[in-house]
Amino acid sequence: MNILVINCGSSSLKFQLIDSESEKLIAKGLCERIAIEGSRLVYTPAGGEKQITEAPMRDHKEAVSLVLKALTDEKTGVVKSLDEIGAVGHRLVHGGEHFSKATLITEEVKKAIQDCCELAPLHNPANLIGIEACEALMPGTPMVGVFDTAFHQTMPEEAYMYAIPYRYYQDYKIRRYGFHGTSHAYVSKRAAAVLGQPVESLKTIVCHLGNGASVSAVKYGKCIDTSMGLTPLEGLVMGTRSGDIDPAIIEFIAHKEGKSIDEIMNILNKESGVYGLSNGFSSDFRDLEDAYLEGNEDAARALKAFSQRVIKYIGAYVAEMDGADAICFTAGLGENSPIIRDMVCASLSYLGITLDEEANHKRGEEIIISRPGSGTKVLVIPTNEELAIARETAEIVKS
Numbered sequence: 001m002n003i004l005v006i007n008c009g010s011s012s013l014k015f016q017l018i019d020s021e022s023e024k025l026i027a028k029g030l031c032e033r034i035a036i037e038g039s040r041l042v043y044t045p046a047g048g049e050k051q052i053t054e055a056p057m058r059d060h061k062e063a064v065s066l067v068l069k070a071l072t073d074e075k076t077g078v079v080k081s082l083d084e085i086g087a088v089g090h091r092l093v094h095g096g097e098h099f100s101k102a103t104l105i106t107e108e109v110k111k112a113i114q115d116c117c118e119l120a121p122l123h124n125p126a127n128l129i130g131i132e133a134c135e136a137l138m139p140g141t142p143m144v145g146v147f148d149t150a151f152h153q154t155m156p157e158e159a160y161m162y163a164i165p166y167r168y169y170q171d172y173k174i175r176r177y178g179f180h181g182t183s184h185a186y187v188s189k190r191a192a193a194v195l196g197q198p199v200e201s202l203k204t205i206v207c208h209l210g211n212g213a214s215v216s217a218v219k220y221g222k223c224i225d226t227s228m229g230l231t232p233l234e235g236l237v238m239g240t241r242s243g244d245i246d247p248a249i250i251e252f253i254a255h256k257e258g259k260s261i262d263e264i265m266n267i268l269n270k271e272s273g274v275y276g277l278s279n280g281f282s283s284d285f286r287d288l289e290d291a292y293l294e295g296n297e298d299a300a301r302a303l304k305a306f307s308q309r310v311i312k313y314i315g316a317y318v319a320e321m322d323g324a325d326a327i328c329f330t331a332g333l334g335e336n337s338p339i340i341r342d343m344v345c346a347s348l349s350y351l352g353i354t355l356d357e358e359a360n361h362k363r364g365e366e367i368i369i370s371r372p373g374s375g376t377k378v379l380v381i382p383t384n385e386e387l388a389i390a391r392e393t394a395e396i397v398k399s
């Protein structure tokens with residue numbers, strides 16, 4: 001069955017068409033600058049040339065319409081008609097406590113996603129618009145929602161509760177939710193496959209290190225803790241997000257600089273992380289690594305603090321799980337940066353880890369990068385959230 005995977009942001013829409021039987025990518029692309037001047041569709045059929053079409057897209061429905069037109073185009077399309085698309089899998093950011101797994105989208109489900117808008121005001125409304133645009137243009141095609149938060153719903157209460165008055169949980173559902181769940185689930189399963197052991201027998205720590213970054217503790221196939229919280233701001237140092245800070249810093253800056261809460265939240269989300277730590281040098285780890293290797297102190301400060309937080313979370317999760325069989329690196333930085341993996345693993349000799357330097361410098365494959373005999377195994381597992389969404393969608397539609 002061909003599954004169209006849609007990841008809808010506020011002004012963008014990424015898509016992939018995947019054959020769920022062969023798990024092969026058929027086409028992919030994205031719509032950029034939706035409802036903004038200069039919108040364009042980038043479309044690449046598998047094995048074909050990338051095509052860029054400048055076209056006005058007043059809203060997400062027009063964007064979806066252009067995507068469907070590209071997929072069915074006589075010359076460059078990959079399917080003859082929309083009937084060849086069996087289902088649509090939507091990447092959804094926040095499922096709150098409503099969703100612990102992927103689900104067929106119904107009117108009731110849409111209402112529940114709407115209920116979670118308050119928890120993800122930038123993402124959930126855009127996700128809903130994407131669903132409705134697809135429903136309008138592909139009536140009768142089953143739609144499935146795959147939530148970023150779902151995998152983390154197995155966390156025990158002591159891991160997801162904040163030590164603030166309990167009524168805030170009761171009244172507003174303030175708690176840790178965690179994000180990147182589709183990636184954490186996919187990577188922990190793939191790591192088990194690479195190690196040739198059932199995921200239910202392993203204690204795994206997944207480090208999803210990209211522009212947004214999070215770590216999770218996956219014990220016997222279930223998430224028991226993760227570093228992102230009510231929002232994706234908590235946890236590791238990220239590209240421009242601060243990660244964990246003393247909450248009193250917010251009040252301190254507000255008083256010192258007469259700033260509003262919104263202004264400070266903007267600083268913590270957009271001007272902090274390695275960007276802030278490097279004194280505005282860059283939020284891109286490639287730039288930072290190049291500068292670090294040339295002796296730039298701003299870049300060194302940022303990368304060292306970034307790695308230190310990863311080391312700290314790994315230590316915490318080893319303690320929580322009473323050990324770890326595997327540590328996995330994934331996402332843009334986790335998959336592509338031997339430097340960061342080296343910096344992190346240099347502090348993990350207490351787990352019996354030594355890196356195989358040759359393996360650590362390989363790219364684009366699922367690989368064990370610790371030396372044979374290492375107590376805890378270290379792996380690089382390229383994440384594939386779209387494939388994970390296509391798999392979950394196919395499973396639900398078939399059942």
Ligand code: AMP
Binds near residue numbers: 210211212
């Ligand atoms: P993601 O959010 O998963 O797309 O990851 C984006 C981050 O990965 C950016 O900060 C990139 O700089 C970083 N990244 C991608 N490729 C590399 C690389 N070869 N070396 C270091 N960082 C990289």
